[in-house]
């Protein structure tokens with residue numbers, strides 16, 4: 001079981017500052033987790049909510065499996081170490097470490113044992129008589145750590161503990177803290193704004209920006225597979241270069257236009273590239289790290305090089321950083337080159353690019369469109385794409401027959417173990433989301449990504465595809481939609497005075513119901529309290545996006561009035577009904593096809609399963 005679990009946690013300060021938004025994280029016992037991001041991104045607030053020093057506005061915190069939002073800080077068995085170590089100046093090291101234990105009335109022998117043990121771990125045994133003023137910054141920080149260790153906590157919370165130290169001391173204390181974690185084998189949560197500190201210390205790094213988690217990953221994955229431009233720019237020095245580029249793809253080649261330059265490389269280097277996104281939005285942001293380029297010799301073809309006018313040459317000793325402008329564009333570029341490459345400011349140089357290391361981002365969302373874990377497959381369709389005739393209801397196939405340039409698109413988790421088709425396993429890698437990513441090669445050569453619960457070794461893989469998750473495209477235009485995973489309906493929260501469980505008491509107070517397509521649905525008290533905590537008394541002014549899966553709506557005696565428009569039957573016997581209420585479509589998984597098209601009925605939504613997103617704040621509340 002996770003030692004700490006944060007589920008959809010929000011913090012809104014009294015002045016309205018949304019410091020932390022939808023923070024979702026599981027921390028296993030003994031993990032070393034780092035929260036990193038620029039100043040003001042909500043790291044300390046998160047740490048303080050975990051410690052119990054700050055109220056949680058909405059969302060849930062569990063400590064060792066127990067609901068802990070309201071747990072007293074002292075009952076959480078956590079110890080915090082701050083940037084300013086706040087040692088008592090009049091006490092010596094021993095007394096500083098012993099003080100907290102004395103207050104807890106621990107007996108003398110236990111205190112002595114714990115202090116001496118901590119001093120031993122931290123190399124402070126010979127310093128126990130010293131006063132803080134006679135010690136260096138590093139030693140004082142060690143005493144502050146000692147004060148935490150003697151408490152024997154199950155979680156250490158460290159808030160920028162090294163930022164008062166000079167660079168050299170910081171580097172040695174980093175090693176010290178890692179060693180301490182190895183010795184104590186306790187959960188550490190460490191906050192820093194310094195990406196180098198994060199990369200060198202953590203095994204699980206949480207990158208935050210503006211109160212929102214951007215990516216949770218290992219240092220290597222953050223560097224190799226940043227999920228968006230923020231993470232890409234935050235990790236690595238000098239920063240990744242970003243350029244506006246236009247992308248063209250044919251069967252085998254990927255071409256990039258960058259100012260006057262046209263670069264070309266094998267498409268096989270980009271197996272995870274989201275081709276649908278590229279076809280729809282060929283104008284992208286290209287990311288290249290300075291260390292993934294080098295001086296090219298004359299023999300390198302022009303379509304693999306950039307010409308750069310050199311503005312500045314910075315020799316750093318073991319390497320040299322060149323700042324320049326890409327010829328035929330306004331783009332500034334940083335390049336790390338070998339210290340022996342002699343380059344003059346004002347000259348023109350030819351640079352080759354390691355295409356296997358480039359990054360491509362959507363200009364619109366700034367998200368990577370060649371991510372480590374692709375979200376969906378997009379494949380050129382033919383009847384025997386999967387090695388044998390594709391099974392799909394004839395009625396749906398007939399609807400598609402008029403299109404020539406058909407593509408098929410479905411999420412990677414729509415590929416399930418089964419016996420319809422077969423492909424060969426190219427790779428199987430464990431993701432940080434608890435599943436394996438399978439890369440499969442179809443008989444015709446196309447690549448298919450799938451998820452697997454278990455590690456799959458090389459060889460044949462037998463699979464089926466969840467048909468209701470498939471969409472068809474005529475190149476980039478959607479011609480047949482999959483069954484949506486969620487129905488989305490715009491609605492409001494409407495006041496309703498009734499008793500609600502608030503804290504431990506039932507209190508009659510002004511709360512609200514969900515108003516969805518003219519019907520009031522009563523949420524449970526926990527949901528009411530969460531939404532109320534975030535939106536406050538003006539809840540009725542907010543626009544709400546209610547969403548619910550087709551599995552969570554059913555035909556009922558009363559509820560939302562709707563007319564059946566269409567029935568879709570798949571060959572795996574699942575049946576879906578598309579209903580209309582005014583101009584809103586609602587898709588429902590049906591037990592049978594007993595209703596007739598055009599028939600009016602009522603739909604009931606399972607209130608417990610409704611997801612709530614505040615449209616004005618753009619936050620998912622439940």
Ligand code: ADP
Nearest residue numbers: 013015017019038039040041042043044045046
């Ligand atoms: P970080 O630790 O990443 O530097 P913080 O968690 O300290 O960030 O702050 C996150 C945001 O919350 C910032 O915009 C900060 O100004 C704001 N903030 C922090 N404490 C308070 C407070 N007590 N009242 C109002 N706003 C606050």
